[in-house]
Amino acid sequence: MIRAILALIFFATQAHSETIVLGLSQDSVSITATFDGSDILIFGAVSRTAPEPLDKGKLGVIIAVSGPDQTVSVFRKQRRMGIWVNTDEVIVDRAPSFYAVATSGPIEDVLSDTEDLRNRVTIPRAIRSVGATVDDSDTFSQALIRIRAKDALFQMNAGAVDLEQDTLFRTSFSLPANLIEGDYLARIFLTRGGKVIDTHSTVIPVQKVGLERWLYNLAHVQPFFYGLLSLVIAIAAGWAASAGAAALKR
């Protein structure tokens, strides 16, 4: 692996003075019947055509992995006639179904606010909510982040990127079991003094495979047949149960 990285460094482009060379432990994630979450290792190196410009601030690496965007309704409960009911709704136009950020140091050290705004790196910036009809729509966005973070769908791991000798970096993301399918985007930002000096991105497809794929497709493409199939299984099981019980009695 290290030899491959070194080779990549050697052949790396010379456009910027410092650029990213990237590797992944796996190109895609397969959701099988026994899928129970997955770890992805993202590693790489900083390739330089000139000596390290130490006068421009400290080097930082930020890696953000995001799942497919969704429109999410956030509901808030209030007590009405003695019971707790969803009363307010705010629609968040765009929120990633999964979002994890790992950095090589505290976020305020490795990324300036303007760069964060421009590149939508941190979790609050990755969510877009416009046209909310409720006064305190911010609390709804915060609730979205809080709930997703509790399910490990949003992760903020400051300092989780190992940066060795300002050249080699690596981190691992744990994808939870309740993933949705789609193309996951891994973005890597190389910063110096809080400014982004190079970015690199790669797509990691997450897909159901095998039986999971077949059943999911059948349910959505041939719902009538799928419904019949589930009934046939149920009837067969019911019949087998009574036949089995009769055999036991004899």
Place this chain on the structure above:
Amino acid sequence: MQLYLPIAEVSVNIFLILGLGGLVGVLSGMFGVGGGFLITPLLFFVGIPPAVAVATSTNQIVASSFSALLAHLKRRTVDLRMGTVLLIGGLVGSTLGLLIFNYLRSLGQVDLLVSLFYVVFLGIIGALMLVESLNAILKSRKPGARKTRKHHYWVHNLPLKVKFRVSGLYISVIPPLLVGVLVGILSAIMGVGGGFIMVPAMIYLLGMPTKVVIGTSLFQIIFVTAYTTMLHATTNYTVDIMLALLLIVGGVIGAQVGTRIGAKLKAESLRILLALLVLLVCGKLGLDLLLQPAELYSLKAAGDL
């Protein structure tokens, strides 16, 4: 051992779901109930999305009811004509129920609707059963107390009378149709067979003899739940075959154990146990509505179940 459910899109422990199916199977074998009213809330508690829980448990009910119906058909304790009338009502009701279900789902209120239905119906049925079986025990201790059978005369005065030979009744088809509609609505919204509503209604409202009640209700339940399964599968894509299969396997084994336990207990004490169980589930769901939840906010993504 974890299993990823293709439709629910969550990973569950196989043995937990098998155990749930088994537990409900034991209860349904002991008490002779379908157990849908227990399986749906239990699936909520283990984190299955409510829409999937409701749709999948209707599929499970088809399996557990079918084996019971076979036994009743053999004993000729099924009133097919009455069953068909109830069924026609049931199909209308379950279509209505699904429309209500989908409308409230679009408003984000489906969890509330399902919980409220559970609390109200389980509360009423549980309380009635408890009072009834306690009375029965008290009466059986007083010798000489006579059973008087109530007649609901208004039922006999409605038009469109039909002869139901197996039940020995000559009554209007309107009351059984209405009972069918009500049970159909419940089936679509609560993911239950509705036996716990239909059986008392058939005995006390229609005046059917007790020996044909269970078989006839099973006949109606199988077709209505099969129809509901198809409705959920084709409009919402929420029937999870893998989940259903696990529940069915657990349930089939559990039912055999339950039947044996049930045969050793007295009918009255069995009914008191069932009533307490129903009230327990009702109380848990009721408290969730009454107490302030730890998280006031909830999410629903577009394309979520």
